[in-house]
Amino acid sequence: ALSHVAVGAWSLVVCAALAVLAGLAWAGLARRWRFAAVRVLQAALALAALVVMLYTGLLLQSLNAVPLWATPWLPALFVLSSLSCGMALVLAAAQLTGAAFAFVTVLGRLAAVDAAVVVLEALVLAAFVGTALAGIGGDFLVDRTAEALAASAEALVAGEAAWLFWGGFVLAGLAVPFALDVALARLRRPRPALALVAAACVLAGGLAMRFCVVEAGMHPLLAMAS
Template sequence: MLEDLVVWYLFIGGAGAGLLFSAAVLESLSPHAVDRTRAARSNRYVPKEAYARFFGPAYGVGIAAVALGMLCLLLDLGRSDRALALFLQPTPSFITVGAFALVILMLIAAVLFAVWMLGALSLPKAAACAVRVCCMVAAAVVMVYTGLFLSSMSSVPLWASPWLPVLFVASALSAGLALLVCVIVLTGSGDEFTTTLRRIQKADAVIIVCELAVLALFVASAVFGGDTARLSAERLIQGDLASVFWGCVVVLGLAAPLVLEAVNRAMNPYAVIATGGLVLAGGYFLRWCVAEAGMAPDIVASVMGVLGIQ
């Protein structure tokens, strides 16, 4: 069974990567280098200092989340030599790719964090664009590799699904956007970027709808995926995990944020933070449910197979 620290890593690392990916995309789309005169005529000019208050904390929290996720993974390994072996003696595996992607992501994001928090806004446009693209690529790798790693475990039928990586990416993006919105509101930048916040919430609503659809496909594929996968799906739908799955994942983590984002047109900060908190909680319990439902039936099936009992 996956340890709690691994589940926390899957959640926090994914949310941090989702935040950094979203921040890099937003920075690429933001007109912070727009001509002052033309922007002033349209009353849409936002000073660079405001963008620094927006992107600086966003990148900082994203780096902290990814670092905390790595710490959970290292604590779960329990031995420093095992962690060092991933880098000193790399092998072609999802774990190795993920470990390097995590380190690269933090290093790249640290550059963007320094640019905004230390006031180094004179970075050449081409270099800044290249750094942002690298940040997006590294964050995408971090978001997708955990799902690919778990889905490659054919011994766990629930996880051996092509929908699992898609589900984890959608969840990571949603959690990243939720974390980003909370950071913006809590740091006081929300008043200057109300329109941006609305667009982020609209994007998150679309992602949540996609996540609901992928989750349904993931569970349906397990129901028709053989006896062991069906047992895992039944634990989620009507078994011992049903209350957490339906209550914490589907209702509180997906449906409730979708409703709150639809009705909170005035961008009330308390409602924004509450919505973000629900999305983040749902992201954690999604991974917990997937981990719990996948492992227990597989262990039973493996023991039965060894004993020759079918």
């Protein structure tokens, strides 16, 4: 039977295999491939990557026992965060390999796209947190749902790990990368230090967001159960 875990596992395998093929094509090791075939490969890889980005959020959303996660804003937040992290890795890899000097214009446009994604991520985050604080959620399978949802929202924005949420995700993972992306998009030459700092902040922010969301969702329920 299909499940979020099974779909996620298979999508990871397919994504990895297609990424290897795409790498071979990019390296020129598949010279006999037609351009149309490469385009089809890229489209399939993009679709598999989208499934990989989406399944974790859908998995958490399906766990109705955790009120904080049972919202459509969570998968959207995970997808946007994953997309931003992917672009951050591309920007960092280009700097570390020296490819940035050959693709200045492309990387500038990529930084601009990442800035737009960061804005969307901040808007989705505001909707996610705002609806949780307002007690707006779906249908759950546990009692005292409203109390658990309120406790989770409070733990996320004002609990013991709130410093990580505000400092690690909102500041370091959203605000700083947005400012650096805007600067990188306007530059006419590579700035490795700025690009690497922006990439590091995006990746650290993505990790902080996932930790905070999981911790804030589980901690109040565990406290109530005890």
